[in-house]
Amino acid sequence: MQWQKFIPYLLVMAGVTYLIRMLPMTVFRKEIKSRFVKSFLYYVPYAVLGAMTFPEVMYSTGSFATASVGVAVAVLMAWRGKSLLTVAVCACLAVAAAQGVMLLV
Numbered sequence: 001m002q003w004q005k006f007i008p009y010l011l012v013m014a015g016v017t018y019l020i021r022m023l024p025m026t027v028f029r030k031e032i033k034s035r036f037v038k039s040f041l042y043y044v045p046y047a048v049l050g051a052m053t054f055p056e057v058m059y060s061t062g063s064f065a066t067a068s069v070g071v072a073v074a075v076l077m078a079w080r081g082k083s084l085l086t087v088a089v090c091a092c093l094a095v096a097a098a099q100g101v102m103l104l105v
Helices: 003-027 035-059 064-079 084-104
Strands: none
Touching: 003 035, 035 064, 064 084
């Protein structure tokens, strides 16, 4: 990834994550009792991070097909409850294998 793209992504992600978590403490003096608001504030940072990360993942290998293989393996491993390290290693190995197959074809 190019630093010119990475730094703005990082700053936006950090700002959004920090603001969403800091804003309720400064704006709301009482405890938030609404389940909707609580769940919204809890999931927003993850949604923003996913929305910023996923497009880059699909184009990171230079081939949409090999990136799709990596994403599919990562989703499958995460679905089975594997750790983050295991998911990342398996996805990387799957992409390497898919690129090796693409070279042979």
